[in-house]
Amino acid sequence: MSSKPNSMNVYARWRPLPDSDAGHSEISHSVSSTTPESLLSVSVTSSASSPKDSGWKSSPAFTAVLGPGDDNAKAYETIVAPAIPNVLQGGSCSFFAYGHSGSGKTHTIVGYDYEDSKQLGLCLAAAKRLFDALESLNGGLPIEKQLGIGFSLFELRKNTAFDLLNGRAECHIREGYDGRTHIRGETEKLEGGEVRVRPIVKRPCWNFENLRRELIQAMGKRVVGSSSVHDLSSRTHAVLELEIVNQDLVDAREVVVQRQSELVPVGKRADDVLIEEQTKAAIRTTDGSWKPNPDYQVDQERVDKALAEKAVFEARVADAEKGVDSALSSSSSPCLGAKVVFVDLAGAEYHTEKSSKMPMLKQTPKERQEGRQINTDLLALKEVIRAWSTSQARIPFRSSPLTMVLRDHFVRSAEKGSSSMIVTVSPERGQYAATLNSLKYGSLVGAVKA
Known part of the structure; x- marks a missing residue:
């Protein structure tokens, strides 16, 4: 049934x-x-x-x-x-x-x-x-x-x-x-x-x-x-x-894993840079709240560079994922x-x-x-x-x-x-x-x- x-x-x-x-x-x-x-x-x-x-x-x-x-x-x-x-x-x-x-x-x-x-x-x-x-x-x-x-x-x-x-x-x-x-x-x-x-x-x-x-x-x-x-x-x-599965699909998925492996340290580095700059740009007040640090200016160029590098590796992961979609759609089966x-x-x-x-x-x-x-x-x-x-x-x-x-x-x-x-x-x-x-x-x- x-x-x-x-x-x-x-x-x-x-x-x-x-x-x-x-x-x-x-x-x-x-x-x-x-x-x-x-x-x-x-x-x-x-x-x-x-x-x-x-x-x-x-x-x-x-x-x-x-x-x-x-x-x-x-x-x-x-x-x-x-x-x-x-x-x-x-x-x-x-x-x-x-x-x-x-x-x-x-x-x-x-x-x-x-x-x-x-x-x-x-x-x-x-x-x-x-x-x-x-x-x-x-x-x-x-x-x-x-x-x-x-x-x-x-x-x-x-x-x-x-x-x-x-x-x-x-x-x-x-x-x-x-x-x-x-x-x-x-x-x-x-x-x-x-x-x-x-x-x-x-x-x-x-x-x-x-x-x-x-x-x-x-x-x-x-x-x-x-x-x-x-x-x-x-x-x-x-x-x-x-x-x-077929070998094309298996290979395409392995490329995704490889690209994700390359992204992990780059993404972590970008996140660390962003957190570090944001932390330096703020100071805690006596009542426990936060306010801008007058003695530090965010290094926006450093942040942008780290985020740009992360975006490049994210794009590589996206391309690899498209490869999986292509392997699935190109099959005659x-x-x-x-x-x-x-x-x-x-x-x-x-x-x-x-x-x-x-x-x-x-x-x-x-x-x-x-x-x-x-x-x-x-x-x-x-x-x-x-x-x-x-x-x-x-x-x-x-x-x-x-x-x-x-x-x-x-x-x-x-x-x-x-x-x-x-x-x-x-x-x-x-x-x-x-x-x-x-x-x-x-x-x-x-x-x-x-």
Whole structure:
């Protein structure tokens, strides 16, 4: 089903019951459809509930529901495959995996069996399909115009991003003068006085095996920890971006990084000169205010010279950015620059009320602190989706680092693309409260239509 403009398709995916729980009672669930749009409602009842407990039923909000017997290949064909033709025409799409720890988010997005084509995670299955399509598009093109896939992978922990393609380098999340969010690493001092602020690394790959190998190595650097629910719980949000690129585009972007490196020391020098002259031109009075310094005249020639030099280097950056635009517009392939984004959200941890008959899970202080931050991010994401889906004038992207870095993806998807959320849930009776809360979250997201 194609989504309406600015709406998000929401899918539910039930993981199989673990072997250790085989024979135990499970959460009961059913699916129904009663709307013209064929959206599905999900009903759940805990087998441990009292007879008076009628369970819960969602609003018609889910595009499809995948059962415990549906493998990753089925998930790909249902969720991602319908968006690939649009990507090959230049559109972009994003996929969010939401759920509590141990519900199968990472298995869905990345997968754990990298050899079995039926068990590839959604991101690798999408990359394989795109490479198959690009192979036919590359026929007869010169090497610099041939298409491949560039990918970036970073994780968000609290207010910091870590670049998994650059040794988990710590990166800062900043909003630039252009209103866009930039993720950049620490300042590096180079030979010749140049200073480089390296953006998130984007690794170009020219065949599927190369991308699969690089992705597996990068995913190995992701932080996991033991939680009360899952021994290998993802305690960070992971953002994986696939982009269709060619060598011309890769080279043009590298020129931008180089020109920005040249600008940094020149721009800093100009700012220092301006501040120094302004400081000398004023003196503090006894009451703490400032007044012009009668003994110093601003050296305007020095200031103008520094600002003129800065303007020259700023113009070089602008020219380099035009080179990126030229590389994109000169391609005969409409899909150059198209993106597919996968977000493996950190596990949302919910716990039952004391009055509930279901057992409460004990958390360590560290888990409680992490859980508060994760749930704050997820709440901010829900509010962004709500505002975005209803085309509100103000969308609260600044609410959290997670929503800040996803801003461009929402904007691109609204212009020409689609967004989807996969709510992963568990049939384990001990996870009833967490499963119920995950389905409620998905229901709220899926019920919002433009």
